Amino acid sequence: MKVLMFAHGGSLNRGCEAIVRSSTAIIKEKLTESKVYLASGRPDTDRVITQLDHIYDGADRKIKPYTPSWLLSALRIKLLKDESYALGKIHRNIIDRIRDVDVCLSIGGDNYCYGEQPGWYEVDRRVKAQGKKLVLWGCSIGEEDMSERKLEDLKQFDLILARETLTYEMLTGKGLRNVKLVADPAFTMAKEELPLPDGWQEGNTVGLNFSPLVWSRNKASREAVRELIQHIIQTSDMTIALTPHVMEAGNNDYEVLKNYYEEFKHTGRLVLLPDNLTAIQYKGYIARMRFFIGARTHATIAAYSNCVPTMVLGYSVKSKGIAKDIFGEEKLVLGIQEIAEGSKLKSKYDEMVAEESELRRKLSESIPRVQRMSYLAVNYLSELV
Numbered sequence: 001m002k003v004l005m006f007a008h009g010g011s012l013n014r015g016c017e018a019i020v021r022s023s024t025a026i027i028k029e030k031l032t033e034s035k036v037y038l039a040s041g042r043p044d045t046d047r048v049i050t051q052l053d054h055i056y057d058g059a060d061r062k063i064k065p066y067t068p069s070w071l072l073s074a075l076r077i078k079l080l081k082d083e084s085y086a087l088g089k090i091h092r093n094i095i096d097r098i099r100d101v102d103v104c105l106s107i108g109g110d111n112y113c114y115g116e117q118p119g120w121y122e123v124d125r126r127v128k129a130q131g132k133k134l135v136l137w138g139c140s141i142g143e144e145d146m147s148e149r150k151l152e153d154l155k156q157f158d159l160i161l162a163r164e165t166l167t168y169e170m171l172t173g174k175g176l177r178n179v180k181l182v183a184d185p186a187f188t189m190a191k192e193e194l195p196l197p198d199g200w201q202e203g204n205t206v207g208l209n210f211s212p213l214v215w216s217r218n219k220a221s222r223e224a225v226r227e228l229i230q231h232i233i234q235t236s237d238m239t240i241a242l243t244p245h246v247m248e249a250g251n252n253d254y255e256v257l258k259n260y261y262e263e264f265k266h267t268g269r270l271v272l273l274p275d276n277l278t279a280i281q282y283k284g285y286i287a288r289m290r291f292f293i294g295a296r297t298h299a300t301i302a303a304y305s306n307c308v309p310t311m312v313l314g315y316s317v318k319s320k321g322i323a324k325d326i327f328g329e330e331k332l333v334l335g336i337q338e339i340a341e342g343s344k345l346k347s348k349y350d351e352m353v354a355e356e357s358e359l360r361r362k363l364s365e366s367i368p369r370v371q372r373m374s375y376l377a378v379n380y381l382s383e384l385v
Contacts, residue, residue, distance in 0.1 A: 164321025
């Protein structure tokens with residue numbers, strides 16, 4: 001089986017790297033004769049994923065002004081309200097690879113959470129026009145994200161693999177019959193353990209991840225997290241390991257976390273992890289933490305999958321759904337409005353510390369089951385061809 005992954009923006013987002021890396025691993029483990037290719041918006045950032053058979057440039061291509069393609073695109077849009085020709089030109093780097101594979105996996109786990117995606121709709125249409133199998137791989141989509149146009153696109157898929165129950169129930173409730181429930185492939189991802197930095201306390205370090213994405217959606221959250229840091233310093237003897245997980249321009253966790261580090265470094269209680277580690281290296285550090293507090297989904301998955309009690313600064317259905325599938329409830333997940341209040345963050349943190357043993361017990365029971373759900377995705381994939 002030849003598999004092409006697309007809808008991937010690059011591995012400066014270590015969560016995107018985690019999806020590609022873990023998906024490639026489980027596909028090749030279970031489908032031993034398979035070849036896995038990646039079309040990436042930033043292929044140079046993905047060279048760290050060595051299991052891939054090839055990485056293609058999947059970046060958008062500009063249509064040069066006043067060329068025949070530009071004129072035809074403009075006329076079709078203006079006269080016919082038809083953007084398919086223009087989108088086909090823009091996404092040609094991906095579309096040109098469809099003919100060479102058996103299955104195309106749309107792997108952006110939450111691409112469909114951010115408004116209409118006409119470019120991906122057009123790529124999906126081209127996949128089906130060439131008679132290839134089309135899979136939405138490990139997705140999360142909220143009720144608020146749905147539209148008629150998006151629903152029509154989803155009907156094209158041969159298979160939709162929802163990575164948590166809330167998305168699965170919403171999609172099946174919309175009448176889709178091509179949906180299966182799995183778990184995020186990153187629950188199965190390996191880890192690489194680098195030497196611990198100075199100041200790290202083995203067995204007594206709490207990780208903290210915060211993102212500009214959450215801050216932009218709730219400006220008060222930045223001060224609330226600052227209050228939480230103060231609370232941890234005052235009420236415990238733990239080291240706080242500031243843990244970036246996305247380093248994209250304009251959406252860089254490291255920049256936000258560095259500000260906290262500069263403010264509190266005089267306490268001797270903070271460690272700032274570097275901004276150039278791979279997903280498996282961040283997971284290696286997270287696995288050795290006592291607790292983890294995170295805004296980025298795949299940073300929290302790294303913690304959950306190593307049975308580290310975790311508090312989630314959630315901002316979408318995926319955070320809530322993943323927690324629900326692990327604990328049977330949305331345990332220690334704070335919505336975007338809740339994280340504006342320092343008192344609420346401190347209260348939830350205190351709850352996590354008080355329930356440490358029970359949380360570890362529940363995780364040790366649930367994670368093997370969740371990992372089996374991750375592997376189910378490959379079983380469903382194998383049934384397509």
